[in-house]
Amino acid sequence: MLDLAIIGGGPAGLVAGLYATRGGLKNVVMYEPGMPGGQITQSSEIENYPGQLEVISGLDLMEKWPKQAQQFGLKHEMKEVISVTKKADIFTLKLSDKSEVEALSVIVATGSVPRRAHFPGEDEFFGRGISTCATCDGFFYKEKEVAMIGGGDTALEEALYMANVASKVYLIHRRDTFRGSPTTVEKVMNNKKIEVVLNAKPKEVFGDKMGVTGLILDTPEGERVLDVPGVFLFVGRDVKNDMLKDAEENFICDVNESGEVIVDLKMHTSLEGLFAAGDIRIESAKQVVCAAADGSVAALEALLYVEVKKG
Amino acid sequence: MLDLAIIGGGPAGLVAGLYATRGGLKNVVMYEPGMPGGQITQSSEIENYPGQLEVISGLDLMEKWPKQAQQFGLKHEMKEVISVTKKADIFTLKLSDKSEVEALSVIVATGSVPRRAHFPGEDEFFGRGISTCATCDGFFYKEKEVAMIGGGDTALEEALYMANVASKVYLIHRRDTFRGSPTTVEKVMNNKKIEVVLNAKPKEVFGDKMGVTGLILDTPEGERVLDVPGVFLFVGRDVKNDMLKDAEENFICDVNESGEVIVDLKMHTSLEGLFAAGDIRIESAKQVVCAAADGSVAALEALLYVEVKKG
Numbered sequence: 191m192l193d194l195a196i197i198g199g200g201p202a203g204l205v206a207g208l209y210a211t212r213g214g215l216k217n218v219v220m221y222e223p224g225m226p227g228g229q230i231t232q233s234s235e236i237e238n239y240p241g242q243l244e245v246i247s248g249l250d251l252m253e254k255w256p257k258q259a260q261q262f263g264l265k266h267e268m269k270e271v272i273s274v275t276k277k278a279d280i281f282t283l284k285l286s287d288k289s290e291v292e293a294l295s296v297i298v299a300t301g302s303v304p305r306r307a308h309f310p311g312e313d314e315f316f317g318r319g320i321s322t323c324a325t326c327d328g329f330f331y332k333e334k335e336v337a338m339i340g341g342g343d344t345a346l347e348e349a350l351y352m353a354n355v356a357s358k359v360y361l362i363h364r365r366d367t368f369r370g371s372p373t374t375v376e377k378v379m380n381n382k383k384i385e386v387v388l389n390a391k392p393k394e395v396f397g398d399k400m401g402v403t404g405l406i407l408d409t410p411e412g413e414r415v416l417d418v419p420g421v422f423l424f425v426g427r428d429v430k431n432d433m434l435k436d437a438e439e440n441f442i443c444d445v446n447e448s449g450e451v452i453v454d455l456k457m458h459t460s461l462e463g464l465f466a467a468g469d470i471r472i473e474s475a476k477q478v479v480c481a482a483a484d485g486s487v488a489a490l491e492a493l494l495y496v497e498v499k500k501g
Numbered sequence: 502m503l504d505l506a507i508i509g510g511g512p513a514g515l516v517a518g519l520y521a522t523r524g525g526l527k528n529v530v531m532y533e534p535g536m537p538g539g540q541i542t543q544s545s546e547i548e549n550y551p552g553q554l555e556v557i558s559g560l561d562l563m564e565k566w567p568k569q570a571q572q573f574g575l576k577h578e579m580k581e582v583i584s585v586t587k588k589a590d591i592f593t594l595k596l597s598d599k600s601e602v603e604a605l606s607v608i609v610a611t612g613s614v615p616r617r618a619h620f621p622g623e624d625e626f627f628g629r630g631i632s633t634c635a636t637c638d639g640f641f642y643k644e645k646e647v648a649m650i651g652g653g654d655t656a657l658e659e660a661l662y663m664a665n666v667a668s669k670v671y672l673i674h675r676r677d678t679f680r681g682s683p684t685t686v687e688k689v690m691n692n693k694k695i696e697v698v699l700n701a702k703p704k705e706v707f708g709d710k711m712g713v714t715g716l717i718l719d720t721p722e723g724e725r726v727l728d729v730p731g732v733f734l735f736v737g738r739d740v741k742n743d744m745l746k747d748a749e750e751n752f753i754c755d756v757n758e759s760g761e762v763i764v765d766l767k768m769h770t771s772l773e774g775l776f777a778a779g780d781i782r783i784e785s786a787k788q789v790v791c792a793a794a795d796g797s798v799a800a801l802e803a804l805l806y807v808e809v810k811k812g
Contacts, residue, residue: 208551209636213665237569240512240519240569241562242569243565254554255552258553325520332525350808351525473765473766475797479790479794480794480797482790483793483794486551
């Protein structure tokens with residue numbers, strides 16, 4: 191029986207493991223089928239992790255995190271968690287190798303993955319001019335022009351963010367109206383730095399060895415070329431919550447309409463003993479430092495919870 | 502007119518400054534009468550800041566943080582903020598030098614200070630065997646005996662935390678009953694590793710060059726000596742919220758019974774345009790990484806807010 195099972199090996203899962211083991215939990219396993227570190231390891235430049243003064247790659251930023259947690263006893267198993275169920279205070283996790291493991295508490299930290307828009311050049315230039323996070327990468331386009339693709343609240347809010355940083359923002363949406371909340375739409379429409387391009391789709395992104403140099407759009411008036419060094423995609427996220435669904439496809443804890451796990455300030459979910467941390471939870475800022483903080487909070491709460499259940 | 506005024510220069514304030522300036526806010530000033538870095542700079546050993554593998558002093562941990570924010574334009578003024586008022590969307594801050602400054606948005610990140618218990622040896626050994634944070638320093642007493650002083654929920658929860666780490670916990674309280682919630686009291690009373698010592702007060706802590714070696718208690722049965730290398734104090738915290746009181750001593754935003762600022766997951770307070778971050782807010786875990794995350798979230802929200810107000 192594990193004291194704590196952690197699902198996901200990004201910043202949230204790793205810090206949950208650090209705090210849980212350092213806090214004295216004895217059997218703590220982090221289930222992560224890939225290498226620990228999370229999506230951030232795909233980023234080439236990071237300059238906003240607190241205390242990290244020099245620009246650093248995501249891979250380098252995360253290098254020490256697994257070691258830090260493992261020195262206190264965190265174990266890592268390269269298995270995927272297929273399902274989580276709870277009966278009489280005991281969680282049962284089904285794993286990708288068909289085995290099962292029991293745990294007194296669970297922290298889910300599997301995150302969410304930004305969707306791709308699927309147009310030529312997208313994969314080639316991803317991470318070299320194509321980004322899914324303005325807060326992370328926007329500053330690299332200070333006083334430059336950027337194109338942003340999407341029509342929901344995230345796209346609108348990220349466009350407003352970029353309007354503060356870039357010299358001009360093209361906001362491209364395939365429909366004739368935005369799906370975002372009316373007040374946010376109004377802010378975007380009134381912002382002089384944002385040019386809204388409706389009924390338009392990305393056709394191809396092009397560039398050179400250094401990265402993106404432009405984007406071709408399909409519009410009702412024909413092709414339009416934007417000479418931009420940066421393209422941001424906000425076409426939705428896939429929340430990695432499949433393991434939280436039971437046999438009837440019902441979630442074992444409360445989630446919002448996007449499938450994000452509902453938590454309070456202490457990372458408690460609606461199911462006692464189950465905690466959530468990082469991008470899988472509602473209102474996540476999608477920042478490494480925020481996922482890390484969530485992990486520490488979830489672990490401290492799991493510690494208290496397990497202490498009681500053990501008696 | 503400032504885009505954003507940040508009150509307090511600890512991890513929360515510094516990261517708020519980093520994210521706000523990197524996000525394009527133009528006039529961002531952090532008001533901190535002392536050196537930036539916060540209370541953590543008084544800690545001699547930290548090993549749980551994510552990504553920091555080696556044990557490091559608080560002063561060393563925080564060394565790069567002000568530089569990181571200042572390179573994006575954060576200004577630091579060594580002044581205290583005496584009061585904050587808001588009229589017609591404009592905040593006015595009164596400063597310790599009697600000057601005033603106006604701001605479109607405010608992040609308050611002044612934290613809270615653990616109270617001292619005031620007994621001989623306390624000041625001498627503070628940070629060398631006397632601590633106010635089990636989550637931070639508990640691991641340094643792994644499999645050792647510690648004394649913990651206090652009778653509220655924090656003392657009880659920290660005692661439960663330490664019971665997982667230490668070989669034995671003496672929980673010392675000056676009254677004959679605990680003030681904490683009944684369920685937490687029950688957990689403590691049932692924990693075999695915790696010896697509750699009621700009606701007792703610390704009389705003196707003693708030690709040598711290396712740190713604390715013991716604690717003398719005043720009990721109804723006379724003096725009692727505990728040979729412990731660690732003493733934890735949980736006798737309350739002073740929330741640094743004076744600047745949030747108006748002339749009639751009413752708070753300008755909602756606070757809880759301890760004076761901590763009530764926030765949601767996005768660090769919004771009840772007053773539009775005012776955000777809180779770090780130990781001053783409710784449910785804070787009192788960890789550097791959590792304060793840092795709060796600062797980033799508060800800044801991203803302030804950015805959106807200012808963007809609208811500027812039109």
